[in-house]
Amino acid sequence: MRDGDRLRVTLPQPVASVLAGLAEVGEEAALVGGCVRDLLRGERPADWDVATSAPPEVVAGLFPGSTWQNPFGTVTVLVPGGERGIEVTTYRIEGRYRDRRRPDHVRWGRSLIDDLARRDFTMNAMAWLPEEPGIGRLVDPFGGAGDLEAGLLRAVGDPDARLEEDALRLVRAVRFAIRFEQRIDPATEIAIRRHAGSASTLSGERLRGELLRILTGPVAPSRAFGLMEELGLLPVLVPELAALRGVPQAKNLAGDALDHSLRAMDALPASDPTLRLAGLLHDLGKATTLADGHFIGHETAGADLAEALLRRFRFPRGEIARVGRLVRQHMFAYGGEWTDAAVRRFIRRVGVDLLDDLFALRAADDLASGFTQPAEGGLAELAARTFAAVAADPLDTRQLAVDGHILADELGIPPGPRIGRLLSRLLEAVLEDPSLNQRPALLALARDWVSTDPA
Ligand code: ATP
Numbered sequence: 001m002r003d004g005d006r007l008r009v010t011l012p013q014p015v016a017s018v019l020a021g022l023a024e025v026g027e028e029a030a031l032v033g034g035c036v037r038d039l040l041r042g043e044r045p046a047d048w049d050v051a052t053s054a055p056p057e058v059v060a061g062l063f064p065g066s067t068w069q070n071p072f073g074t075v076t077v078l079v080p081g082g083e084r085g086i087e088v089t090t091y092r093i094e095g096r097y098r099d100r101r102r103p104d105h106v107r108w109g110r111s112l113i114d115d116l117a118r119r120d121f122t123m124n125a126m127a128w129l130p131e132e133p134g135i136g137r138l139v140d141p142f143g144g145a146g147d148l149e150a151g152l153l154r155a156v157g158d159p160d161a162r163l164e165e166d167a168l169r170l171v172r173a174v175r176f177a178i179r180f181e182q183r184i185d186p187a188t189e190i191a192i193r194r195h196a197g198s199a200s201t202l203s204g205e206r207l208r209g210e211l212l213r214i215l216t217g218p219v220a221p222s223r224a225f226g227l228m229e230e231l232g233l234l235p236v237l238v239p240e241l242a243a244l245r246g247v248p249q250a251k252n253l254a255g256d257a258l259d260h261s262l263r264a265m266d267a268l269p270a271s272d273p274t275l276r277l278a279g280l281l282h283d284l285g286k287a288t289t290l291a292d293g294h295f296i297g298h299e300t301a302g303a304d305l306a307e308a309l310l311r312r313f314r315f316p317r318g319e320i321a322r323v324g325r326l327v328r329q330h331m332f333a334y335g336g337e338w339t340d341a342a343v344r345r346f347i348r349r350v351g352v353d354l355l356d357d358l359f360a361l362r363a364a365d366d367l368a369s370g371f372t373q374p375a376e377g378g379l380a381e382l383a384a385r386t387f388a389a390v391a392a393d394p395l396d397t398r399q400l401a402v403d404g405h406i407l408a409d410e411l412g413i414p415p416g417p418r419i420g421r422l423l424s425r426l427l428e429a430v431l432e433d434p435s436l437n438q439r440p441a442l443l444a445l446a447r448d449w450v451s452t453d454p455a
């Protein structure tokens, strides 16, 4: 396949009607970017992006119900029957709209090529221009199809200039090279190494987007982190991880703490990128606690580092908290000798909502260490015991047979922090002995405590 070749494409109906609708009013419209690349690779594109000569207001006017919110001239067209919107972007050069006062076909043709020229890599800088329903021509001014066949990732034009324009391309290069198993063209690779330092200027939001695509992609994400390290990007983007290089591991598998962390990440499901992050970051504290001559407290130090890192990447609060809690709790040492009360205290410390994640993290941690689960007393046993305990016994002050109002009434103490402390103490007692969870028994206990400690 090369520039100008005719190519038959089976379009989803909504995409076909957007292209046809624009052609009907005399505008040029083409498929561009990743979807053309995916089609040439024989894959069904996830998103179909359209570029057009029509200005945004014309696009929005043609397709009722479309939304047009951003300043870049991208209109999201909602066509009946389409699950998600189709992004239609007016041809642009360097972020500005083309001057369309003298629109003619030649100029439009040029505009499409200008639009492609501002894209990142040759394989992402191709278009499919329809000529008749289902048949169009490949517009490939930079040799993307040839590079794709050769397994080569290459910047459009001068790689130094392109990386200077937008440092996110450094990370995108890594993501694509790994996802499509491509070599990076030598000139592009040299430029990436030269510009690696500029990745420090990238916003957390944009980096998070790429990171999530690496974590949820079809290839083990450790490969992308390995390539980032090789290209000098890892210490710039995630110095906390780079610091794990060379930190020794007393594990059955070879490698250092970074190798171990990457393996743990890979062992967790791509469908849950937050859990994969917990795997990646669970031993972050080992670099700093090693400097003190031990790994003691690495889970606490690591949780703080992991939370700060995720804040830098602008992850949502809930996900930061989830990862922080997982890292903080990952060092539990279960043995078959644990009493039922110990199991209940463990559940209370971890939180019922986090149990499944914590067991998944530990299983990945163990796998990444080369530990095999014992037949008895292992993770599966603890999971079964926590499951039974959660179903059977109260683990939360809200499940006690008394509440704050009852305590306040019966003991003649005003509601407030003292009542809260009494409830916590009662729960501790019930965790030790669930049979105490009855109103008379709890009130007797509380009365006893209040009489010996009237404050
Ligand atoms: P994916 O299949 O992962 O979505 P994609 O190629 O569609 O890959 P997007 O981030 O969705 O990637 O971007 C769509 C297109 O926009 C790209 O194919 C590329 O042409 C262009 N593009 C996106 N980001 C950049 C960038 N930072 N610099 C230059 N061009 C970009």
Ligand code: MG
Pocket: 034, 047
């Ligand atoms: Mg895309």
